[in-house]
Amino acid sequence: MSNVSQNPFAIAQAQLDKAAKLLNLDEGTHQTLREPLRELVVSLPVRMDNGKVKVFKAFRVQYNDARGATKGGIRFHPEETIDTVRALSAWMTWKTAVVDLPLGGGKGGVICNPKEMSQGELERLSRAYIRQVGRILGEKMDCPAPDVYTNAQIMAWMVDEYYWMNGENQFGMITGKPLELGGSVGRHDATARGGVYCVREAAKKLGMDAKTTSYAIQGFGNAGQYAALLHQEILGGGKLVAVSDSRGGIYNPDGLAPKKIVAHKLKTGSVSGFPGAKEISNADLLTLDVDLLYPAALEQVITEANANDIKAKIVCELANGPTTPEADEILHKKGIFVIPDFLANAGGVTVSYFEMVQNQYNYHWDLRTVYERLDKKMTVAFAGVYKMLEDRKSDNLDMRTAAYLVAVERVATAMKLRGWV
Numbered sequence: 001m002s003n004v005s006q007n008p009f010a011i012a013q014a015q016l017d018k019a020a021k022l023l024n025l026d027e028g029t030h031q032t033l034r035e036p037l038r039e040l041v042v043s044l045p046v047r048m049d050n051g052k053v054k055v056f057k058a059f060r061v062q063y064n065d066a067r068g069a070t071k072g073g074i075r076f077h078p079e080e081t082i083d084t085v086r087a088l089s090a091w092m093t094w095k096t097a098v099v100d101l102p103l104g105g106g107k108g109g110v111i112c113n114p115k116e117m118s119q120g121e122l123e124r125l126s127r128a129y130i131r132q133v134g135r136i137l138g139e140k141m142d143c144p145a146p147d148v149y150t151n152a153q154i155m156a157w158m159v160d161e162y163y164w165m166n167g168e169n170q171f172g173m174i175t176g177k178p179l180e181l182g183g184s185v186g187r188h189d190a191t192a193r194g195g196v197y198c199v200r201e202a203a204k205k206l207g208m209d210a211k212t213t214s215y216a217i218q219g220f221g222n223a224g225q226y227a228a229l230l231h232q233e234i235l236g237g238g239k240l241v242a243v244s245d246s247r248g249g250i251y252n253p254d255g256l257a258p259k260k261i262v263a264h265k266l267k268t269g270s271v272s273g274f275p276g277a278k279e280i281s282n283a284d285l286l287t288l289d290v291d292l293l294y295p296a297a298l299e300q301v302i303t304e305a306n307a308n309d310i311k312a313k314i315v316c317e318l319a320n321g322p323t324t325p326e327a328d329e330i331l332h333k334k335g336i337f338v339i340p341d342f343l344a345n346a347g348g349v350t351v352s353y354f355e356m357v358q359n360q361y362n363y364h365w366d367l368r369t370v371y372e373r374l375d376k377k378m379t380v381a382f383a384g385v386y387k388m389l390e391d392r393k394s395d396n397l398d399m400r401t402a403a404y405l406v407a408v409e410r411v412a413t414a415m416k417l418r419g420w421v
Contacts, residue, residue: 005300005303006300006324007083008083008084008086008087008088008299008321009083009084009086009087009090010083011087011321011324011325012086012087012090012091013034013090014325015325015400015404016030016033016034016090016404016408017030017034018401018404019401019404019405019408020033020408022392022395022397022401022405023405023408023409023412025408025412026421028421029412029415029416029421032415032420032421033064033408033411033412033415036061036062036063036064036086036089036090037062037063037064037065038061038062038136039059039060039061039062039082039086040059040060040061040132040133040136041057041058041059041082042057042058042059042060042129042132042133043055043056043057043058043132044056044057044058044110044125044128044129044132045128046121046124046125046128047124048121049118049120049121056110056111056112056125056128057110057111058108058109058110058111058129058132058133059080059082059085059107059108059109059110060085060106060107060108060133060136060137060142060144061082061085061086061089061106061107061108062089062104062106062136062142063086063089063090063092063093063104063105063106063107064093064104064105064411064415065104065141065142066104066411066414066415066418066420067096067097067101067102067103067104067410067411067414068096068101068102068103068104069103069104069138069139069140069141069142069143070089070092070093070103070104070105070106070141070142070143071092071096071101071103071104071105071106071142071143071145071349071352071353072088072089072092072105072106072107072108072144072145072147072349073088073107073108073144073145073146073147073148073150073176074107074108074109074110074129074144074145074146074147074150074154074158075107075108075109075110075147075148075149075150076109076110076112076114076122076125076148076149076150076154077109077110077111077112077113077148077149078111078112078113079111080109080110080111081109084109085107085108085109086107087321088107088320089105089106089107090105091105091320091321091341091342092104092105092106092107092342092349093105093407093411094342094403094404094407094408094411095342095343095345095346095349095407096346096349096353097406097407097408097410097411098342098343098346098381098384098385098403098406098407098410099343099346099349099350099377099378099381100377100380100381100384100410101349101350101353103143103349103353104411106142106144107147108129108133108144108147109147110125110129112125114149114150115149122154123157126154126157126158126161127157127158127160127161129158130158130161130162130165131161131165134161134162134165134166137162137173137174138170138173139170139172139173139356139359139360143172143173143174143175143352143356144158144173144174144175145174145175145176145348145349145352146176151176152176152177152178152183153178155174155175155176155177155178156177156178156181158174159171159173159174159177159181162174171359172355172356172359172360175187175352175353175355175356176352176355177355182355182358182359183355184351184352184354184355184358184364184365184370185364185365185366185367185370186351186354186367186370186371186374187348187351187352187355188222188226189226189230190347190348190350190351190352190374191222191223191226191318191345191347191348192222192223192224192225192226192227192230192296192318192347193226193230193234193347193371193374194344194345194346194347194348194350194374194378195223195227195294195316195318195339195344195345195347196227196230196231196234196235196316197234197347197374197375197378197379197382198316198339198343198344198378198382199231199235199292199314199316199339200234200235201378201379201382201383201386202314202316202337202339202382203235203314205386206313206314206337208291208313208314210235210236210237210238211235211236211237211238212237212238212239213231213235213237213238213239213291213292214238214239214240214241214290214291214292215231215238215239215240215241215290215291215292215293215294216240216241216242216243216285216286216288216290216292216293216294216312217240217242217243217244217294217296218243218244218249218282218285218286218293218294218295218296218297218301219244219245219294219295219296219297219298219318219319220243220244220245220261220265220271220296220297221245221296221297223296223318223319223345224243224245224294224296224297224318225262225265227294227296227316227318228240228243228258228261228262229258229259229262231258231292232258238292239255240255240256240257240258240261241253241255241256241288241290242256242280242285242288242290243256243261243271243285244271244280244281244282244285245265245270245271245272245297246270246297247269247270247271247272248270248271248272248279248280248281248282249271249272249279249280249281249282249284249285250271250272250274250277250278250279250280251277251278251279251280251285251288252276252277252278256274256277260274261274282301283306286301286302286306286309286310287306287309287310287311288311288312289311290311290312291312291313291314292312292313292314292315292316293310293312293314293315293316294316294318295315295317295318295319295322295323296318296319297319297322298319298322299319299320299321299322300321300322300323300324301319301322301323302315302322302323302324302327302331303324303326303327304324304326304327304330306327307323307326307327307330307331307334308330308334310331310334310336312336313336313337314336314337314338314339315331315336315337315338315339316339316344317338317339317340317341317344317345318341318344318345319341319345320341320345321341322341323338328398328400331398332398337399338398338399338400339382339399340399340400340403342403342407343381343382343385343399343403346378346381347374347378350374350377350378351370351374354370354373354374384406385399385402385403385406386399386402388402388403388405388406389402392405
């Protein structure tokens, strides 16, 4: 979050404003969609290992639930802000709508530094969050999930605390759980897998041979690592030439072995020092002459300052908000095909929805079923956005705006049918 120079919620509102104008939304609908329906700000007193009580500030934003229960992750981060949570809850609203899930958008956050906390402190903080926020959560109300610096274990503590508050095992109230507590197979790689499915469809539309594509990945966390592996698996080929993380990057124009890099990252904590590769900065990686670029880490890494130097034919945004509005315009003029974040990384929330469904009827699918249904959802969603792009060719839309038109129209229609506006 330290990378952010523009207010993320102002960006989210500006993107909505553009879509509202193109859709000719009435003022009441437009203004309702510009702001979260509900926000909860709480203080969490937690006894630390030294015996002292520390008070943490935390948030839960339910942006819009016209299409169903809100859905969105919980972040633990020292630089968390309410505006970041608002923006992410807005993007979750459009994300669930663009892939046509019967859900709305929400997000949560706690201002803390989990890297400086023990497991016991993290457990007490997680349970404190649910004690304060749990009153507005539930399978039919608001279903959280892991996000930055939260994981399956934290979700397990949270679902257990919810059990003690309500006296029943309601596993579907939170997703991203361990498999032993109702988690879904296929969730671990869902974000990257959904993005690569979108790349496959984009290559078809653009007449590219996906098997011969070169690609680079900026950010080598969970999504970046799986993108490195799945690009070749799903597309039947491709050459990975560069990857980077917070400590640096590596580059080899002749190609890098994804499995070996992932193993090196897991062993050493960084991609730096990988044998047979040159060092490269995050900034230089973004401007490499490749077919595919996967921004998979920070917000606002493609900006007005470097957009003219981007050479990739397709940018698949696995990260949230990696491209600023100014950069979007430049990339569009250059003819670069951007698969926007709330479509490209919607595989995660899609499999989270599958987890909710499996929990609610108490029956679990096998991995093949999850992958097949994810593939279908992402393929249909991409096709719907591309159709909007083609249908409104006279408006000279980019894919982000087309995705907004699909998503906002669906949410606005639900609001009107319910009599809200």
